[in-house]
Amino acid sequence: MKALARAFRYQRLLDNGVYGSVTDMAAAEKIDRGYLGRLLQLTLLSPDLVEDILEGREMNGLGLPPLLSCASAVWHQQRASLDLSRRTSHPASDAVKHDWTQ
Numbered sequence: 342m343k344a345l346a347r348a349f350r351y352q353r354l355l356d357n358g359v360y361g362s363v364t365d366m367a368a369a370e371k372i373d374r375g376y377l378g379r380l381l382q383l384t385l386l387s388p389d390l391v392e393d394i395l396e397g398r399e400m401n402g403l404g405l406p407p408l409l410s411c412a413s414a415v416w417h418q419q420r421a422s423l424d425l426s427r428r429t430s431h432p433a434s435d436a437v438k439h440d441w442t443q
Contacts, residue, residue, distance in 0.1 A: 344405050345394055348383035355381075377410045388418030390423075 350368060359421075360366035363381065367374035386408070394403075403423060413417050 342394060342397075344380060345383050345386075345391065348380045349378065350380055352384045382411075383408060386411070386413050387419055390416070390419060423441075 351370075354360055354366060355363070360369060362375055363378055366372075367377045370377070407423055411422050
């Protein structure tokens with residue numbers, strides 16, 4: 342939960358122009374640049390998955406390492422790669438894909 346909150350905080354700092362790049366932010370925040378980049382990937386998690394995490398729903402012992410390795414920006418693929426496909430998905434949100442590179 343803490344990592345998720347930090348990821349969205351760091352993304353907000355980038356979005357608001359507080360830091361010009363992940364490299365600048367990593368240096369200022371004294372965080373390894375690679376770790377910060379992986380942490381920022383948590384902002385690509387589907388809203389229903391974020392909600393499940395924040396509300397403490399049973400996630401089959403899901404921890405930070407599997408979340409950090411969940412690279413797909415296609416939301417329904419996230420659940421499948423995390424072996425959460427048995428949980429109810431939200432089809433309307435599955436079609437949305439984020440592209441944070443623009």
